[in-house]
Amino acid sequence: MNKTYEEGLSLFSEVVNMVKDEVRGNQEVIVCTPFIHLSSVAKLSQGVSNVKIGSQNIHQAESGAYTGEISASQVKSVGAEYTILGHSERRAYFGETDELLAEKVNAALKYDLKPIFCIGETKEERESGKFFDIIKNQLDRGVFHLSKEAFANIVLAYEPVWAIGTGLTASPEQAQEVHAFIRQAIADKYDAETAESTTILYGGSCNPSNAATLFAQQDIDGGLIGGASLKSRDFLEIVKVFNA
Secondary structure, X not given: OOOOHXXXXXXXXXXXXXXXXXXXXXXXXXXXXXXXXXXXXXXXXXXXOOEEEEEOOXXXXXXXXXXXXXXXXXXXXXXXXXXXXXXXXXXXXXXXXXXHHHHHHHHHHHOOOEEEEEEOOOHHHHHHOOHHHHHHHHHHHHOOOOOHHHHOOOEEEEOOHHHOOOOOOOOHHHHHHHHHHHHHHHHHHOOHHHHHHOOEEEOOOOOOOOHHHHHOOOOOOEEXXXXXXXXXXXXXXXXXXHHO
16 A cells, blocks of 8 residues: 555556566566556556566455455456455454455456465464464465366465564575475376466565575565565566576
8 A cells, every 4th residue: 555646657657667667578567556556557567578567466256246346357457457455464463254255356366367376374373383274274275175277377476464664584494395395285186287387476575685595596586566666776686586
């Protein structure tokens, strides 16, 4: 929940102009904006094939008396291709459960929105040693109800909640350990090919100074960038890591 309408368009214009020549091959830069920016940034991104647009959330219902909410079809109608679901802040501040998020996943897929589905443990869960169980439960309840074909549209994002906005960051080894666990869980549920083709992002105070060491890990396919995305040059430095 940052930036006014004009500030948001200015930031997005800077980002598009900076990254359009830095994106290589099948790499994508996905910009998930507040709802007020979606329609305008979708227009600004036209012609830049590797820059995609997404929302930060959707409602699980198709339409109806849900004042203040936005449906998957509304998000899709402005040109978005992605939506973030299950972000740790949505889980913590708005009480979103895995069961509710499964409904949102279904709603997104019905309208050809690709969910960026967030999973991760709190500080207490990390210290208890039960974080693998927590993450597996989030996968089981949130996305593992999907068929193999439907799951192919899911992007996963591992967010160690204890490393978001705290100044703490999971070490590359800690992040890799969990990413490898997630990929193995996908292989166990579906198959090795599905696991290998699933994009798993790291989100947790990722910034220009630590992006290279995080993204060098075998099972980390990219980043879910928070605060560093509010400064176009910082964001560009993260994008450039993939071309180093």
